Amino acid sequence: xxxxxxxxxxTMIELIVAIAITSIIGTGALMLHQNSVKIASAGMANVEMMxxxxxxxxxxxxxxxxxxxxxxxxxxxxxxxxxxxxxxKNKGLEGAEFSFLRFKNKPDFAVxxxxxxxxxxxxxxxxxxxxxxIEDSELLKLVREATEHKGETTVATLTERxxxxxxxxxxxxxxxxxxxxxxxxxxxxxxxxxSSVILRGENCLSFYDLVFSEFYQSVSLFPDSPRxxxxxxxxxxx
Numbered sequence: 001x002x003x004x005x006x007x008x009x010x011t012m013i014e015l016i017v018a019i020a021i022t023s024i025i026g027t028g029a030l031m032l033h034q035n036s037v038k039i040a041s042a043g044m045a046n047v048e049m050m051x052x053x054x055x056x057x058x059x060x061x062x063x064x065x066x067x068x069x070x071x072x073x074x075x076x077x078x079x080x081x082x083x084x085x086x087x088x089k090n091k092g093l094e095g096a097e098f099s100f101l102r103f104k105n106k107p108d109f110a111v112x113x114x115x116x117x118x119x120x121x122x123x124x125x126x127x128x129x130x131x132x133x134i135e136d137s138e139l140l141k142l143v144r145e146a147t148e149h150k151g152e153t154t155v156a157t158l159t160e161r162x163x164x165x166x167x168x169x170x171x172x173x174x175x176x177x178x179x180x181x182x183x184x185x186x187x188x189x190x191x192x193x194x195s196s197v198i199l200r201g202e203n204c205l206s207f208y209d210l211v212f213s214e215f216y217q218s219v220s221l222f223p224d225s226p227r228x229x230x231x232x233x234x235x236x237x238x
Contacts, residue, residue, distance in 0.1 A: 045190035046205060049161060053188050053207040056158050059144065060167070063127050064182050064211040066102040069219075070124065079180040079216050080169040093140060098129040098167050104148075123149040129167070134160055139189060163187040163204060170210070180216060184209040 067082050083100045087093075101124045128145040140162040147153045164187040172179045189204045 049188045049205045057209045061211050067100045068215045093131050094133045096131045161188040163189040182211040
C-alpha cells in the first residue's frame with residue numbers, strides 16, 4: 001500500500017497574524033520598559049531634590065537663627081526689617097536678593113571703647129541669598145554669599161533647580177505674647193521648561209520651614225539691655 005505524505009506549511013494569513021501578535025507584544029514590552037525607565041529616573045530626581053531641599057533649608061535655618069542687627073546706642077528694630085529684600089519689578093524672582101547680618105558660629109570678638117567702657121563686640125557676617133538666571137532654562141540658581149567683617153567673601157551655589165523662593169515674616173498671636181517667625185518657602189523642579197506638567201505641580205517638590213528669632217525676642221523685651229551670649233555682646237571691665 002502506497003504511503004501518502006502530507007506537507008504542512010504556513011499560510012500568508014497565519015504569518016501576518018503571527019507578526020501582528022509579535023509586534024503588539026514587543027510594543028507593549030518596549031512601552032513598559034520606557035515607562036519603567038521614566039519612573040526610575042523621576043524617582044531618582046525626586047530623591048536628589050529631597051536631599052537638596054533639606055540641605056538648603058538647614059543652611060537658611062542656621063543663618064536666620066543667628067540673624068541680628070548691629071548695636072547702635074540701643075535697639076529699636078522692626079522684625080520685618082531684619083531681612084532686607086530686593087525685587088526687580090520687571091524680572092520677577094530673577095535677581096531677587098534676601099540680605100541680613102548674622103553672628104558667626106565661632107565667636108570672633110573685638111574690643112571697642114564705648115562710653116568710657118570696653119565692649120567685647122562679636123563680629124558679624126553679611127549673608128545674601130540671590131536668585132540668578134540660568135541660560136536656556138526657566139529655572140533659577142540659588143546663590144549664598146557670605147561676607148565676613150574683614151572683607152572676605154565666600155560664594156556657594158545651593159541649587160540650579162529653583163522654581164520658587166521666598167522668606168517672609170509671620171506673626172503668631174497667643175494669649176501670653178506675640179511671636180514673630182520667618183516663613184521659608186521654596187520649590188525645586190527637575191524640568192527646565194515651564195510646561196503644563198510643571199504648572200500642574202508634577203516634577204516639583206515644595207519645602208517649608210518656620211524659624212524663630214531668639215535675638216529679636218530678647219531685644220524686643222529688653223531693648224536697652226546690653227547684649228548677652230544670645231545677642232552677641234558682653235561687657236569687659238577696664
